[in-house]
Amino acid sequence: MAEHFESCVTQNLSHHMAIGEQEARILSELEQAPSKVKKGHELWKAGTRPDQLYTLRSGWAYSYHSLGEDSIRVLDIFMPGDLMGIRDATLPHHYTTAAMLTDGVICPFPTSRLKGIFENHPNLAMGIHASAARQQAVITDRLINVLSNDARCRIAHFILEIYYRIKRVHGDLGSGFTLPLLQKHISLALGLTHVHVSRILKALHADHVIKKTRSEIEILDLTCLHQISNFDAEKFGDKMNPLLVDERG
Amino acid sequence: MAEHFESCVTQNLSHHMAIGEQEARILSELEQAPSKVKKGHELWKAGTRPDQLYTLRSGWAYSYHSLGEDSIRVLDIFMPGDLMGIRDATLPHHYTTAAMLTDGVICPFPTSRLKGIFENHPNLAMGIHASAARQQAVITDRLINVLSNDARCRIAHFILEIYYRIKRVHGDLGSGFTLPLLQKHISLALGLTHVHVSRILKALHADHVIKKTRSEIEILDLTCLHQISNFDAEKFGDKMNPLLVDERG
DNA sequence: CGTACCTTTGACGGCTGTCAAAGGAAGTGG
């Protein structure tokens, strides 16, 4: 809480591995230019060349893929500490569009500097690769969720995914916390209609499992939520494959 | 066809970027021990530590996630040239189990050597990262597919995904080709029942779009297949973000 | 204070899952 010498990304990457002092300095350089952005601010557009990555220092953001004019699907939910844009960094064009869900602070840095990091800081390169792999794991997990579960289970699973991701960064939080996702966003992330999401949330409230309001959520019965979602919290561990970590740290 | 001096992975990675001679030598070392494996052979098990990566030299393989005893979901379909196991390489435990769909030849190499590659061959490290990102793109695309489309469209989309992946490696193939995926596998990859997959395949045949037999498939009307799936073939380009490629090559 | 957006509710229909059973195709052992 007290120290802010650590950059946001350092905090993120150090979940996975030991970060040396020099490496921490490199990383903090990446966050030189924090800028305040407002809700709705667009970070990048689908089809453009990925020339900036961003770290999210405060606020929430999301990315989506558009099909046709009015039809989109939500892919990523970003929260403070997340590295935004690595998914597409190596591709010639962005697959998604990304925008802020709330007001917040972001720190951009040029994609081209990834090259230098890979050349001079293999340990960081591995960390970035690992962080990307972890973001992929979230998407993969959602694919499994959507492939396997009905609406009630999908929603329970999705909420727990977010709950544990917040918990990892914020430490233990109470049963209630901020969740600036509207029913619309949940439906677009899970392949449901907002009408049906409304029905399920209502039912989950009636069953004393969760209580979701416009911008917050309260988990009334965590155990029950687990039962409904058969969610495996262990997947979200931060540990790396020991075969790949540097022992000299 | 004629030259086999190039290793399988070299061929794969060189789709994305220029590979130097020395780097090619490093890569070919990775394929020192090709081994014949039979259909059904298990490459790795969920929950174990990822200590081997594999390149697939011939044959087909797949990975799946199991839920409960008899219930699984198919995640990856691997075909010759693919690097198998990078998804989980940085994680402490395999998320999936992987097995051969057909007889084939694989080349294992220890995960721990990734560390050396990241330390001494940044260009290769970037290539491996890019290759992983490309595999992620396939999964992400399937998530969008499953979130957005009905059964007929999902199946059309899935078939085109595989069609273009084969085409990229094998060059132009006729309208018919080997596809050792049973209706079971298709259903497990798309969140449908094998009964319903059977119904849709029958209908697509009746409409003269495709003709799928047990181990092969023939595309009767590619244009129509595209219309049904609204599949965007450009996503499967091999190019990298120009900001990250080494100009000295 | 008015407008736009979000949430809730109800009726209705369709896509797809479930169950069950029969017909083929592949693999195995004699």
Place this chain on the structure above:
DNA sequence: CCACTTCCTTTGACAGCCGTCAAAGGTACG
């Protein structure tokens, strides 16, 4: 080469989850 088993594919009847459409009530925001 045949018999037998196992697994894959096909078909039909039926049910249910969830999408669609429509409208009203809430909540934020200018």
